[in-house]
Amino acid sequence: MKHLTRLALLVAAATVLFPFLAILTAALQPQSNLSPGLEWPSDPQWGNFADAWTTAGFGALLRSSAVVAFGVVPISLVLATLAGYGLARSTSRLNGPLFALLMLGLALPYEAIVIPLYYDLRAVGLLDSHWSLILPLVGAFMPFGVFWMRAHFESLPKELVEAASIDGASHWRTLVSILLPTARPALTTLGLLYFMWAWNQFLLALILIQDPAKRTAPAGLGEFVQQFGRNVPLLSAGTIIVITPIVVVYLFFQRHFVKGILQGAVK
Template identity: 80%
Template sequence: MSKHLPRLVLILAAASVLFPFLALFSAALQPQTELSPGLEWPSDPQWGNFATAWTTAGFGSLLKSSAVIALGVVPIALILATLAGYGLASMRLRVKEPLFAVLMLGMALPYEAIVIPLYYDLRSVGLLNSYWAVILPLIGLLMPFGVYWMRTHFESLPQELTEAAAVDGAGSWRTLTRVLLPTAGPALTTLGLLYFMWSWNQFLLALVLIQNPAMRTAPSGLGKFVQQFGQNIPLLSAGTIIVITPIVLLYLFFQRHFIKGILQGAVK
């Protein structure tokens, strides 16, 4: 029994993850007149629910906005987190630990506490109702976790790597780009996927800082869609699947790198 226990646990874990997706997909194919769809496969799948949800909610422009925001956040946030993590891992300063502690306080800062001051600050500089109104605050809000992640990665590397680079006459920049970054592939991939997912799923900042409904993110558009079709479970399920599909596909494409990065960080 103990021999098959790990396999049984994995099967149960996989079922707990797949079951909600299957239930959601089954509900999306039910007739719109069905107020409480069951879990059985419909005899006449209503594939048109996806087209109706797409056109009614305007998911084309919403998905584009989510992609623009995510692709704007991820590269800049990765570069800044890598540089800051490398600096905090290699610097020899008395204020390094207090500086890192202050930075980590940002991980406990909720979005709700800063969204109103952000609104007035961005309005004063003319960035309100633009993609930058969400991209710039998100980069700042995601920095604490990213810096912590990259600092942990750089500190876990053998010190002999940097010492050998210093002996060869390499400066800090060359040591980072030529020696350390080639080892950071899994860590950067995992952090990039997390950044993309958090940016894509951004709801509150997009809702408050962007007044144009067509420029908001897909989750914020889905929130309005829920208000409009709160009783239409099949249509809501179809809209939810449209919003989460890009994230699921991205994870499936990078899952090996993602899992490798997670396990690498756990082992270290």
């Protein structure tokens, strides 16, 4: 049984690592090679990364993606934490219907709101700005974030809140001083998910930001594909440039991410 488990883990790891290896080997092939295979090139063309960086202007695109991601994550975490705490501790009769209404947002596709969202943002003069992505993404991420934080706060023992109430602590003091220290794994996991979702956003960035200099890296990569659709090594190099920040952030926070996913009780 132990060997079967190890074999299953090796197969799962291979299915994840194989696409990255294929993209890397393709990115190091000569640009004249229109159909690169999976063989490691005898003369790796590391200059493809520099060519892709300068040709697509990934410096400005990555900077724009970072502004959007680091704008979305803290705002979303604060709002999701406050809403999750309120729904978890509220005894109002409207608690259930309000939560159910909020959860409907999980089933709302971007395609259904992008057109009215475009006209609304144009009316208030936010098109072609980073706020045209930050504000809609914060709203789009709220249903999942509230669901996540509500589940965390409901899993905590009620004795924690009752003891704080007996000691005279306010709701704000209870949240900040007692409950938030236990929520670090949950907040870290949610923040990583928010970062990945905001960084990978393509459709809204493509429609709401028309200025190529202000678009995010995935949207810029889409234009890069249109211009160099047959240059597979250059496209592969550009793809690696776009996904590298997400991989680095995940590797840095992977322990907290796994701990947040597996957290089921307070020790």
